[in-house]
Amino acid sequence: MAMRLLVSLVIVALASADVGSHVSISHGGAKHAVTYSAHRPHHAPPSYHHPAPAYQPRQSYHKPAPAYHHQPAPAYKPTPAPYKASVEPPACSVNTTKAWCLEDNEYPTYELKAAIEYHYTKFRNLYADVADLNTELSVERPTTLEEETYLCPSDTAYVRPLRAINTEGKWRVIINNIEAHYETLTQTTRIEECLTSGEACPLVPACYETKCLQKSIYHRFVVYDAYDQYFPFAVETFQLPASCACLVGAYTIDH
Template sequence: MKVLAAVVAVVVAVMAGRGGGEREGPFPPHVPTPPTHDGPHIPLPLPLPHPHMLDREGADEKEDREPLVRTSKILPFFNPVNAFPQVSSPPFQDHIPHCAGPGKYCAFDRNYPMDKVNAIVDRFYNDVQILYDDLYHIPARDLLYYDNTTTPSARRGGHFVCESAVDYIRPGWAQNLRGEWVAILNTDRFPQTVKIETCRYGNKRCEYLPPCYKSRCAQRYSYTRLLSLNPHLPSLRPVIDVFQIPTACSCFVEDFTYY
């Protein structure tokens, strides 16, 4: 009986300590709402969470976000200007040859960049061979032979109303239809020759016409295809380009009124 009484006393003491003492731990003690007799029951605001609890919640939220951040791929901002850069044209105009003038071509001379041209030809030899064979399926020397043997027959027994000067040149540089100065491929292995025909008396009155006709000798041009390259950009392949070459002198008669 004494033992039972001692146990009951201990239990009563423990229960009394829990009811009257402060609660230990991270949570504050519950604050009961005092009863009121003059008005309705108004609950007090809920107690704020303990600071340790706030730190624990922030840590849990950070841990939840970290896997998402680690597995997510952040895409860069799309800039249409950077996504589609403009391709600039080759800077042909930065290297205008010394012979450039009012004409659109220059003859082959000692300033021709032969070393640079040979280096480009060696790099793209197969491509150059194919282009050259397509352009000159009849050898250039054969064309010159036929032209020299047939042109003098046109002067037999008469004259032209506009005289012209005929020359055969090996062009070194020429200006293409886009206004770019490029080098004309002209090596011992790949020679190119063009016929140049210019007015001997340009803008002069045509011969053998009556004085009532107002006429003049006008220069005519043709578009000639030549194999060309840019010696200042060795990474570019040689191409077949189009050039304006003087090829004839014609008599131009202005309109007039019959009386």
């Protein structure tokens, strides 16, 4: 009977005990430790923590550097000069009365080099037609009466004009002192200018009607024409002083 009572008490105790409680029961003189462990179903509170997203590597926005390929130099394309450049006298003609310029601060050296290199084969044939002219004439003339002398004083020189007026009255750029294709291109000519043009010839008797006269000769030069986009070179004719002569007029003897 006592045993049943003890079991009943244990059942009641278990029913009223919380989860995880421990019950000790003593029976008689001996103490029997009986531990009952009961677990209620545990419901975890809802979690509001979202799991971390899976790692994704950051996309790189670095653009690859463009590849640079060597581009060939653009083909030479002559640019027409302003129209007034071929009509108005050049700046080098302002302080001179001559029809040519031996110095020119506006000489188109760079454009000439580029055009000659681009058209070299055709240009060389044109240039050889006039550049090989032999102008090695005597400049050291006699100066004493024992030998022979000129009747009119003059100034003689070899020149390389950079610009000059052609036979049509237009100023042209002449190819001179241009370094292109491993050579220096020049066009040299001999000129002789009268120092007393229009005056009586010295050393001639006054009974003669005389006058110092400037004589000219025609020269051909290779010129640069910026307006011609196909081949900007041509051979043109120029009239330059060549000698100084003494002109003797009519003479009659009166008895």
